[in-house]
Amino acid sequence: MKTIEVSALARVEGEGGLYIGVKDNQVVEIRLDIYEPPRFFEGFLVGRFLQEVPDITARICGICPVAYQMSSVAALEKALGVEVGPQTYALRRLMYCGEYIESHALHIYLLQAPDLLGQPSALDLAAIAPDVVRNALRMKKIGNEILKAIGGRSVHPVNACVGGFYRWPDSSSLKALLPELEWGLEAAKETVRWSLTLPYPDLEIDYEFVAIHHPEEYGVMRGDVISSTGKKTSVADYEMRYFEEHVQRSNALHGHTANGGTYLVGPLARLNLNHAQLLPAAQAALSEAKLNLPLKNPYKSLIARAIELVNFYEESIQLINNYLPAGPAHAALVLKAGEGCGMSEAPRGLLYHRYKIDEQGKVTFAKIVPPTAQNLPRIEADLMVLAPKLIDMQQDLATITAEHLVRSYDPCISCATHFLNLRVENINGV
Amino acid sequence: MRGDDAAGLEVVRLWQERYLSSADRVKVEFSELPGLALLDSLAGKDAAILVDAVHSSASVGTVLRLGADELASFTPETAPSHGWGLAETLRFGFSIYPWLGKCRITLIGIVGGDFGLGARISPEVAIAISKAGEMVEREIQALNN
Numbered sequence: 001m002k003t004i005e006v007s008a009l010a011r012v013e014g015e016g017g018l019y020i021g022v023k024d025n026q027v028v029e030i031r032l033d034i035y036e037p038p039r040f041f042e043g044f045l046v047g048r049f050l051q052e053v054p055d056i057t058a059r060i061c062g063i064c065p066v067a068y069q070m071s072s073v074a075a076l077e078k079a080l081g082v083e084v085g086p087q088t089y090a091l092r093r094l095m096y097c098g099e100y101i102e103s104h105a106l107h108i109y110l111l112q113a114p115d116l117l118g119q120p121s122a123l124d125l126a127a128i129a130p131d132v133v134r135n136a137l138r139m140k141k142i143g144n145e146i147l148k149a150i151g152g153r154s155v156h157p158v159n160a161c162v163g164g165f166y167r168w169p170d171s172s173s174l175k176a177l178l179p180e181l182e183w184g185l186e187a188a189k190e191t192v193r194w195s196l197t198l199p200y201p202d203l204e205i206d207y208e209f210v211a212i213h214h215p216e217e218y219g220v221m222r223g224d225v226i227s228s229t230g231k232k233t234s235v236a237d238y239e240m241r242y243f244e245e246h247v248q249r250s251n252a253l254h255g256h257t258a259n260g261g262t263y264l265v266g267p268l269a270r271l272n273l274n275h276a277q278l279l280p281a282a283q284a285a286l287s288e289a290k291l292n293l294p295l296k297n298p299y300k301s302l303i304a305r306a307i308e309l310v311n312f313y314e315e316s317i318q319l320i321n322n323y324l325p326a327g328p329a330h331a332a333l334v335l336k337a338g339e340g341c342g343m344s345e346a347p348r349g350l351l352y353h354r355y356k357i358d359e360q361g362k363v364t365f366a367k368i369v370p371p372t373a374q375n376l377p378r379i380e381a382d383l384m385v386l387a388p389k390l391i392d393m394q395q396d397l398a399t400i401t402a403e404h405l406v407r408s409y410d411p412c413i414s415c416a417t418h419f420l421n422l423r424v425e426n427i428n429g430v
Numbered sequence: 431m432r433g434d435d436a437a438g439l440e441v442v443r444l445w446q447e448r449y450l451s452s453a454d455r456v457k458v459e460f461s462e463l464p465g466l467a468l469l470d471s472l473a474g475k476d477a478a479i480l481v482d483a484v485h486s487s488a489s490v491g492t493v494l495r496l497g498a499d500e501l502a503s504f505t506p507e508t509a510p511s512h513g514w515g516l517a518e519t520l521r522f523g524f525s526i527y528p529w530l531g532k533c534r535i536t537l538i539g540i541v542g543g544d545f546g547l548g549a550r551i552s553p554e555v556a557i558a559i560s561k562a563g564e565m566v567e568r569e570i571q572a573l574n575n
Contacts, residue, residue: 106466123521123522126522126525127525137466140466141470144467155467
């Protein structure tokens with residue numbers, strides 16, 4: 001009997017457990033067990049005043065706090081019937097650009113590239129390619145600086161609020177970022193070229209891709225939810241088409257389509273569905289790459305992230321050059337009971353929030369669906385495709401191979417270097 | 431929000447209140463989950479004193495003084511953002527930034543016990559905060575001499 005017993009640990013950002021059940025030399029079951037703190041947040045948001053929600057939910061993640069802030073303000077503004085003006089929207093986009101830049105630079109170079117280059121960690125990659133890693137950190141830092149300029153600090157930035165921002169950031173502090181952003185744009189173009197040279201494992205899967213889509217901009221904060229199957233769903237109807245299911249064997253909620261299928265959110269979905277809305281420099285990078293879209297290899301999400309990096313550097317420069325704050329930084333709020341849902345594209349994919357509030361603006365209900373939860377069934381299904389190879393491997397190699405696949409999704413569980421505990425059980429008992 | 435993970439913040443706040451004259455001459459940065467951004471904070475500095483909760487086999491509330499090269503023996507105290515805890519970040523920084531080797535880095539670590547979400551600082555750690563604040567001040571005085 002080939003059994004390695006390892007329990008799943010309780011850190012979303014840290015660790016997961018993988019179980020493979022083998023019977024008659026066939027993989028019959030595969031499970032990725034994750035504990036999920038956002039469920040906890042939904043509980044303690046009840047009773048909080050609505051203006052606390054953006055800063056509380058930002059603490060669900062240290063890498064994508066802006067995503068939580070933006071989805072939450074969208075939902076609460078819907079509940080109050082508030083519409084923000086174009087300058088507020090533009091500044092929110094800029095804040096999101098900062099988050100995409102720092103998240104994607106980190107993931108491309110320090111989380112996934114070491115896997116593809118046969119290096120155990122970013123530390124080992126730094127030993128053989130210090131210039132590459134230094135450039136990566138410089139790229140990441142620019143994203144952090146945007147968040148700091150707008151939100152006061154790069155981790156869990158403050159300033160975003162329901163109705164807009166607590167104050168307009170100083171124009172000079174944003175314009176001071178332009179030289180580094182110009183450098184970053186060129187570095188991002190090089191990142192795309194470099195990403196095309198990496199040795200990606202062969203794995204092609206027919207996904208149902210799902211992402212926010214807007215006809216006039218690369219979908220991040222407004223638009224409808226579209227699927228590669230042709231379905232189009234308004235944000236208000238999202239819960240009628242995409243469900244969350246509590247999986248008994250773990251605390252994770254898993255996302256499914258209404259007909260029980262899996263779907264994929266994240267950079268592959270966004271690029272495949274929204275490449276026509278990329279800005280010119282990103283379009284040029286995509287064209288130069290000569291990619292066959294849609295990309296269906298989960299490992300090649302790295303390439304999609306690289307192209308998005310070009311896009312968000314370019315957008316940052318445009319937004320800063322056009323930044324002209326005027327009038328109050330936030331709309332006046334008239335409190336009333338209501339309900340609203342909001343959605344945005346976190347770097348990892350769709351992030352959905354729904355809130356009910358009472359006439360005093362206190363939250364009475366909160367629902368948060370993070371992208372990792374939506375992708376979990378798809379990750380398991382992809383591991384099932386890989387599993388026949390895994391069971392023939394030595395334990396260490398099988399663990400690394402499975403980790404590489406999971407890490408290509410950039411889920412919040414992929415943070416630790418050795419995050420995956422692999423258990424293979426031969427159900428025959430032999 | 432995470433129990434003993436607040437130890438570092440509490441130590442520095444107490445130090446700022448108690449040692450005003452030192453506090454005026456030292457740049458203080460509060461960073462929750464700094465990750466790799468810690469390296470940006472250290473850029474251009476001759477010396478840095480990092481104050482943080484740590485995980486250790488020593489009893490809860492023990493206050494430790496560590497040099498940068500001793501940090502590898504301490505595991506991350508909570509779930510650091512994408513695995514970039516203090517030890518990992520410094521090791522990484524030393525490998526790519528030659529200037530980091532010239533910065534005198536000292537960690538004042540308070541051994542924590544309960545890092546649970548929503549937990550309060552444990553009594554043993556609460557007692558240790560004052561001692562840790564004194565150690566911070568001694569480090570600053572030593573740097574000035």
